[in-house]
Amino acid sequence: MPARLDDHDRVPAAPDPDATLDAILGRVHLQGAVFLRGEYSEAWSYTALPPEQTAAVLQPGATSVALFHVVGAGRCWVALEDGVRHWAEAGDVIVLPYGDLHTMGGTTDAAPVSMAALLEPPPWSAMPVIRHGEGGSRTDVICGYLHAEDPLFDRRLGALPPLFVVRPPDGPARDWVRASIGYALQQTSPAAAGGLQGPTQLPELLVREVLRLHLAGAPSYESAWLTALRDPVLAPVLAAMHAAPEEAWSVGSLAREANVSVSFLDERFRAVLHLAPIRYLTAWRMHVARELLRSTDLGIAAIGHRVGYASEEAFSRAFKRAHGVSPSGARG
Template sequence: MIDGARLRHAATPEFMTETPNRASQPGSNQDLLADVLQRIQLASAVFLRGEFTAPWGFTSTDAATLCAIVQPGARNLVLFHVAVEGRFRIQLASGESAQAEAGDAVVLPYCDQHTMGHPPQAQPVPIATLVPMPPWTEMPVVRHGGGGEPTRILCGYLHCDDLLFNPLLRALPRLIHVRPSTPQAAQWRQASLRYVAEQARQGENAMLARLPGLVLADCLAQYARDLPAHQRGWLAALNDAVLGRALMLLHARPSDAWTVDDLAGKCAVSRSVLAERFSQSLGVSPMRYLAQWRMQLAANLLRDQPGLGLAQVADQVGYESEAAFSRAFKRHVGRAPANWARN
């Protein structure tokens, strides 16, 4: 893998947002999503540039092979493709498909094998026949096609073993296609992507390294806004008036001595209604969710501030004693906090 291509990334979605000056309102659902992504330690990289001319097409490698190449030891990756110029059609073996234009992003949360090309009738070739064999000393550039209409694509991935990452993505579809919603947003996104693509020609830079997390944050935010009312999962919960407020309260004050009654009162619903909403949408009770989020925060502290004692970590995440925190951490993570931190 290219040196420096991986990073510990705090998601800051300004780069891929709909307009240059848009900002989230305090306490908004987008703030909550951004906060969760900031807490999750993402390894990410733009690992491939594609420069194609119509007709062109390729079939991707399987997920295990891609993991072995770009993130050895990973079991799952989140894959994305961004159209910098031109257009392409992407289709999964399961049938999901999308037609992407310049400025669009396509995210594959489960790294499904897929076919891409333009026009759709173009005969695809295995991507392995186009990409040089690793290890790569610089970002590979794939060039392929018949000399017609050009298409430029940036391909990247995200990987994370943190505690809440899988629950966050668990209810997503196999393919997410996000396009700018206005002409102004399209112009902004395309200009940003052209800048990143030109910088990619010159090697690694900070903006290129940030792109995967920014794409993910932008796509998840737009996907969450468009979810139907009956959808379940963490992102869908952001749109629920009761669950959205409950999640914002728990995330804003995780160390408080919350009870279900306290939380229900602040959400203006009964204890039973709150518990039912959590169970139906998130699959856990309110206090179980709080415990999971506290473990995420504790993991961050153990990793990022090794000088903190366990008693200090316990206090910061809402446990009255080091012993109670250690028992809870081992129950959720499978290892004692000190052992987890050493590894």
């Protein structure tokens, strides 16, 4: 029987409903810079440095950094160790919030080359530019990093997937992404100590915008979703859901993750996120599924299994209820 908090412990008042995602993200302290430009020609592929090596170069003392790649031209894919390819094209932003080991490549298959063989070690006398490939059509990628001591970037909470692609909608957001990264490239210069100095605020603003676009589909984002990641009761429950959306969670098994009673967990969810736990779980599964449909070639049944549905039919029904369109429609 899970332990219940003492009766005098009351659920805190619900957060201010006017606290928007923009305001919440504005309180997340980020620091980072653009640090690399890649000019890749078909056919090409490379494997990045391990996370600890990347962090040692870019943010000494940190165990990991968040990475982002902005595709300036062409089309490419990025995959983690599971091998699933997430595709991106010009104007898209690829985010690896935990800096995981990854491989990137173009539209034609090629054996991956280690980044260690392509990139000269620091200190750099100029921003590194990697030119790699066999001379075919070109893909340009701008690489940056961020470091943040915030639960949003805590791997244990899994608030963000380890890899996702954001495609800003046509209009001001997409134009701003392109303009800001172009300006950052023109202004960024090497620092005497071997790092990079320049308009670091621009990468921070860019990633805030990308996170806002990505999280806009998260359950109850207009309330205190990010605040819930800091809540001692909700944080371990959210971490469990985010880490394993495919599990057959019940309110009872979720309550055991936080060592509280079922009734207390339900009350806490409704007060902070304005959703019952299982409704949040379903919404999170649909959020994850939509991202996979947009950026990967995984089949609909495979995506359904990844988010906890035994059959393609059950997943399709749930997805259409949540988004008003079938999974195949969302993919188009």
